[in-house]
Amino acid sequence: MMTTTKEQVSISTRIKQLKTEMRHNRLSILKLSEDLNYPATIIADILFLRKKPDMDLLDKIENEITNSSKNRKGLQRVRSFPDNPMEISNKSYQSLDFSHSNIPNKLGEKIKKIRTELNFSELELGATLSPSVPANFIEEMENNQFIPSIEHLIEIADLGETTLDWLLRD
Structure with a gap:
């Protein structure tokens, strides 16, 4: 039908x-x-x-x-941002070994575009992700120095109302 x-x-x-x-x-x-x-x-x-x-x-x-x-x-949870961005624990955040992978050239640009369209600071975007990451991780992502985990990439794509495919393709 x-x-x-x-x-x-x-x-x-x-x-x-x-x-x-x-x-x-x-x-x-x-x-x-x-x-x-x-x-x-x-x-x-x-x-x-x-x-x-x-x-x-x-x-x-x-x-x-x-x-x-x-x-x-x-x-009634209220999320507060720490005075010191380094207070955010990254124990549950695993660094990726990307020695055998290529970082998409425009990934950082696209992450930054999503962040700026949401009017988020690097600290706010980092705190929004689960697990939270410090602002310097967001800066490294935006400068293509660090590849976020797939979970974070999906969350970022969701926040930007876009697809993971668009985010990862150059």
């Missing part, structure tokens, strides 16, 4: 509202994927309108975002 144009517009509007709510609550596609026990790639394809959504899955996504929003509001 084919969907009508009116239904497609309704689905598109609904997905835009879900993405807005995800951004507002800083809920990543990876976290949503874990909570729903569903592949992140499929959820991303639906949210970026690359695949026609299964209405049951769309309802599950909407319910999870709503529940996540309620849980976050109940916690």
Whole structure:
């Protein structure tokens, strides 16, 4: 059964509202994927309108975002930024050995573009990522001196409302 144009517009509007709510609550596609026990790639394809959504899955996504929003509001967590950026622990952040890989030439430019479009400082972007990273890591990423982990790349792509493919291709 084919969907009508009116239904497609309704689905598109609904997905835009879900993405807005995800951004507002800083809920990543990876976290949503874990909570729903569903592949992140499929959820991303639906949210970026690359695949026609299964209405049951769309309802599950909407319910999870709503529940996540309620849980976050109940916690009333306030994120504070340290006075000293070096206070951010990087124990859980693993440095990548990229001696056998090539850093995409424009990766740093694209990360910086996303950060500036969000009006984030390097410190704010670093604190937004999970696990958090110090501002100097963000600077190194933007200068192509350091390759972020795949998890961080996905989060950065989500924040910029773009695809991982765009972020990594030159």
